[in-house]
Amino acid sequence: MSKTVNISSPSQFSDVLKASKLVVADFAPLFEQLSQTLSRPNLVTFVKVNTDQQKDVAQAYRVTSLPTFIIFRNGKVADRVQGADPLKLQSIVKKLSQEVESIGNGGGGEASGSGSNGGSWRGAELPRGYTDITSEIELQRCELLNVDPDAGSVRVLFDTAKPSALSGAKSASKDWVESDTDEQLLLFVPFQSMLKLHTLQITSIPPKEDDDDDEDVPMRPRTIKLFTNKPHNLGFDEAEDLSATQEIQLSEKDWSAEGTANIPLRFVKFQNITSLVLFVVDGDGDGEKTRLDRLRLIGESGEKREMGKLEKIGDEPGE
Incomplete structure (x- = not known):
């Protein structure tokens, strides 16, 4: 019953x-x-x-x-x-x-981040008044360019589980992504509904040089460009030349002890968006690859749209 x-x-x-x-x-x-x-x-x-x-x-x-x-x-x-x-x-x-x-068993469940009350793992606390809206991503239409085929697929970025690099667990496949021929990555993320995006949480946990047999130890992202309301992914040359909705410069102080950067966005520029393009321009170091373990979107979800259809909302700055 x-x-x-x-x-x-x-x-x-x-x-x-x-x-x-x-x-x-x-x-x-x-x-x-x-x-x-x-x-x-x-x-x-x-x-x-x-x-x-x-x-x-x-x-x-x-x-x-x-x-x-x-x-x-x-x-x-x-x-x-x-x-x-x-x-x-x-x-x-x-x-x-x-x-x-x-x-x-008498426990309270694993907290997300540092005392946040979300059910899935999250590398940082939620800003007051906002929720994790990563589930609004239209996962099957996400696209990641210049990804190392020996690393994980784009889906691992939105995995709700704690990264294996933090849990100490050994998985059959890598649960992170790395760039391939150089340090740049281009990620296209369409949404199931109109979103108001407040914060981006990026987790990157490169191994220490003495913990990795590979001489090419990946780096954390340093320069990131964000573009909104694109109907599809950009090309690398196009992403280099276009004016971004927001450009972000990360340094060592922006990363938490467990490897998450909590990035507040210019909220007024991220209203009513149907897609996000994240362009990792370069990494923080002298390596040739960058690494991403998890990506979380924090904000508010809005009106549902028809699956598979993206519409550009207004004109973006600099276009």
Whole structure:
């Protein structure tokens, strides 16, 4: 028998958020199997929210399309899956199972970054008032140019797991990306909805020279150019010549002890964007390669768009 709680009022939903440490909210008729497997009284609670009957709750948590799944930790939004995304749902299930196991053993689950309350790993805390919107990326259309084929694919950049370089785990394949013929990388990231991007969190954990048998030890990025609302990836020459929406210069002091740079963006320039191009211009050192382990997007998600379609919104500075 399902242990799912059917929400009948905003006050009931508020009470559940207060009573249960972890809440998985389903705003569509799915997730029954997870509910039966993982529900635990006052620890993990699955709830159903009928968006037609509970419009106030749906509006409060910006549920604009179905299906939408939201995970709350200690009453605050920790993660969400919006739209039919089996890969993301699979990742959430795996992460949730780990959470339940940790809670059942008396732990509180691994914190994201330094005390942040997100469910997935994150190298830095969330800015107040904003959420991790990395799940809004249209992963199948992402493109990474000049990537070393012996390293990981573009998908590892958005993996919700802690980087193996920090966890000490040995994986069958590399869970990071490196540039190939030189230090430059070009990453095209389309979104499932209009986003307001507030912060970029980049994790780069190159090995120490004495820990790597390869003489060409990769570097962390130093100069990064960001372009918004491009319908496809740029070429390297084009990216060199175009005026960026924002250009970023990173130095050693910008990286945390665990290798994450928390980069605030010029928020007014990153409103209503449908795609992001990240151009790593050069690395911080004398090597020939740069390395990226994880990338997180922090901000607000907006109106859902039709999958596969990108529209340029307005004109960018300098174009």
